[in-house]
Amino acid sequence: MSNAPQVPNLRQGKLEICHTVEQEWRSPFFFRDTQTFEMVAQYAAPELTRRQSIRVWDAGCAFGPEPYSLAMILRENMSQFLFRNVKIHATDIDASDFGKLSANGVYSETELGRIPREIFERYFIAHSPGRYQLVEEIRHAVLFQLHDLLSLQPVREDFGLIVCKNVLLDFAPEQRVEVVKMFHRALIEGGYFVTETTQKLPPGTEHLFRQVTGAAQLFRKVG
């Protein structure tokens, strides 16, 4: 029998909703880029669970769909006991939604349209007409914080995983280099960095990471 971790099939049972290409890129939604999440679950989660405390940085998290999706994926791949040690530091330069979101994690039906049905049923409870709330276990795993990536000061330096998706593409090439170097500093030895599938490591930073799989822009810190 295989020892491979249980990776949920994130493409099955989705509630359907239409998005234009522009919306796909600009508007965050739950379970965006499921392939990358599957790779994080398959390669990074088993390594991360070997540690006592699991710190994740979601840099440029917008109004919460990405860090909360990540929390659900990690919970799917960990026991309740191990998941208690997970903290996802979700940061963004625009903190206008943070108070409301970190306090209650309530989203409208349309914002939740891409979530696989069995995951939706496990982690959301009805809140008010057309609105659903994330269960406390997931909400408590995510800490929202205002942070400007271009300050080049990491929020901490003990992350096992850094997620930065659909953010670097708006930066100038030299800014991307500095931000990726900052991520490298902010990772523990052997920590993981993941970005969107269309984003490559900026020139001059390739030696800092090794790509873990060709199926995602998932990298492991070297050096």
Ligand SMILES: C[S@@+](CC[C@H](N)C(=O)[O-])C[C@H]1O[C@@H](n2cnc3c(N)ncnc32)[C@H](O)[C@@H]1O
């Ligand atoms: C297109 S959204 C991506 C959200 C999410 N990562 C995703 O892929 O679904 C880009 C996010 O980056 C944030 N952002 C832009 N410049 C930033 C900076 N200098 N520091 C931190 N966040 C920034 C924006 O506020 C926005 O929420």
